[in-house]
Amino acid sequence: MSEHITVAGVTVDTRHWIGGRRVASERTFTDLSPIDGTALGEIARGGPAEVDAAVTAAQDAFPGWAATPRAGRAAVLRAIADGVEKRLEELAAVETRDNGALLRSHRRGVMPRVAHNFRFFADWLEGLGHDDFDTRGHANHVSWDPAGPCALITPWNAPLMLATWKIAPALAAGNTVVLKPAEWSPLTASLLADVAAAAGLPDGVLNVVQGFGDEAGQALVEHHGVRRVSFTGSVPTARRIARSAAANLTPLSLELGGKSPLLVFADADLDLAVDLAVEQYDNAGQVCLAATRLLVESPIAEEFTRRFTERAAALVQGDPRDEATDVGPNIHPRQVEKIDAFVRRALAAGARAVIGGERGDGLYYRPTLLTDVAQDSEIVQEEVFGPVLTLQTFDTEEEAVRLANDTRFGLAATVATGDRERARRVTERLVAGTVWVNCFFVRDLRAPFGGSRESGVGREGGTWSFDFYCDLKNTVTAPKGWNDHG
Numbered sequence: 001m002s003e004h005i006t007v008a009g010v011t012v013d014t015r016h017w018i019g020g021r022r023v024a025s026e027r028t029f030t031d032l033s034p035i036d037g038t039a040l041g042e043i044a045r046g047g048p049a050e051v052d053a054a055v056t057a058a059q060d061a062f063p064g065w066a067a068t069p070r071a072g073r074a075a076v077l078r079a080i081a082d083g084v085e086k087r088l089e090e091l092a093a094v095e096t097r098d099n100g101a102l103l104r105s106h107r108r109g110v111m112p113r114v115a116h117n118f119r120f121f122a123d124w125l126e127g128l129g130h131d132d133f134d135t136r137g138h139a140n141h142v143s144w145d146p147a148g149p150c151a152l153i154t155p156w157n158a159p160l161m162l163a164t165w166k167i168a169p170a171l172a173a174g175n176t177v178v179l180k181p182a183e184w185s186p187l188t189a190s191l192l193a194d195v196a197a198a199a200g201l202p203d204g205v206l207n208v209v210q211g212f213g214d215e216a217g218q219a220l221v222e223h224h225g226v227r228r229v230s231f232t233g234s235v236p237t238a239r240r241i242a243r244s245a246a247a248n249l250t251p252l253s254l255e256l257g258g259k260s261p262l263l264v265f266a267d268a269d270l271d272l273a274v275d276l277a278v279e280q281y282d283n284a285g286q287v288c289l290a291a292t293r294l295l296v297e298s299p300i301a302e303e304f305t306r307r308f309t310e311r312a313a314a315l316v317q318g319d320p321r322d323e324a325t326d327v328g329p330n331i332h333p334r335q336v337e338k339i340d341a342f343v344r345r346a347l348a349a350g351a352r353a354v355i356g357g358e359r360g361d362g363l364y365y366r367p368t369l370l371t372d373v374a375q376d377s378e379i380v381q382e383e384v385f386g387p388v389l390t391l392q393t394f395d396t397e398e399e400a401v402r403l404a405n406d407t408r409f410g411l412a413a414t415v416a417t418g419d420r421e422r423a424r425r426v427t428e429r430l431v432a433g434t435v436w437v438n439c440f441f442v443r444d445l446r447a448p449f450g451g452s453r454e455s456g457v458g459r460e461g462g463t464w465s466f467d468f469y470c471d472l473k474n475t476v477t478a479p480k481g482w483n484d485h486g
Contacts, residue, residue: 005041008093015044017193019057020203034100034329034363046211051219054207058149058176059225061204066146066174074122079199081118099185100329101283102320110161117164120445121172139477144470146174148227151220155232156182156331157286166230169465178207180217184332186210221245235454253458253468257383258411261404262291266300268416274307276440281367284330285387289412294391295403301393312355312367329363336363339386346379405431410452414440
């Protein structure tokens, strides 16, 4: 196996990063580019042995990193952010080649957000604290103790941004990390290891083990040395992780799938509502937060559909490296087949494709809108994770809320309305971890993030991240009993 590959003109090490050094494996797996299906290279395929080495390295590094003062940890995180910004163009180019998302999005939004993740949690760490309080003269002091090695398992749709959303608070809290990136998009995790090492992160504090979920991932979540598991991905995988982590009573944070609604009321700004709906095709529909169920009030449904169809028809689908492209490829042949199978079953059950409904060349799937779908149908109830939306109508506010909440998920919801009081009433009743009103995908790291029902367990973001990545301790001190002399 070659130890290095060149992707978009950037040299990427294909080996694991364990204990501050590169480690090869006897086995490899092939990393494919979704843009044209070409093989980017052979990647080291880790398993229990590599995972054990990484967790051991994280355990060895933990005491020193946990004892590092907050200001010292924050300085290293800011240095990593600086390193990301210096290599922003390289990171954007490699990730686009590896997972097919738009290069313009990586340059302008995703990679700057990667740097921001580190800076934000460095700042939040330095301001973190609880007010001390008194109980009948006894002083209470709450402290945030680092928990230990953390297992972080991340998805392929926004590989580096979602990895650093977990890595940054875990490191800020004083923990060490073993990251298992998705096997369909592993390359920027390897580059991040280089950036972190150059920034002065001590050996063993960040480890990266590449491989498959049922091998490296399974070994990681069931390892007795892991004290936290944070996972973003599918519900079935989360169930397996929860069963494995249960043996060690390892605390879990799970951000899972969604089948989110966009509720469009007749009093909404219709052009804004259409823009919000078309935005759901972002990243070729591979966004867990996407509002894939369009719920439109009946009196405006025909006009909404007409305007939506016009706007969607203007989207440019093609090579994500092209500045003009709006919709790129889906990640992998298996994913495209899964998307197409969902649509074919829906059409066979009576759905109508207003636009799309078919595959393009290679791994490109046509942006699709399906109508005439039943509320209990598979296409309405199950996450497709592709550029496929459904449209249903409603006649009353009560019906809109009922339809919106009628799935097993509860990750997000979007509401388009011109009535402030209606917005208040509706958002109070929606089951979702995040609700956007007349906007979409506005994220502030100070806010809690996570899902309800089968969309997740727990919340991360701001103080909620430290609640998860720390063991909180309350020290109660009596006012007497001291032998002070002086």
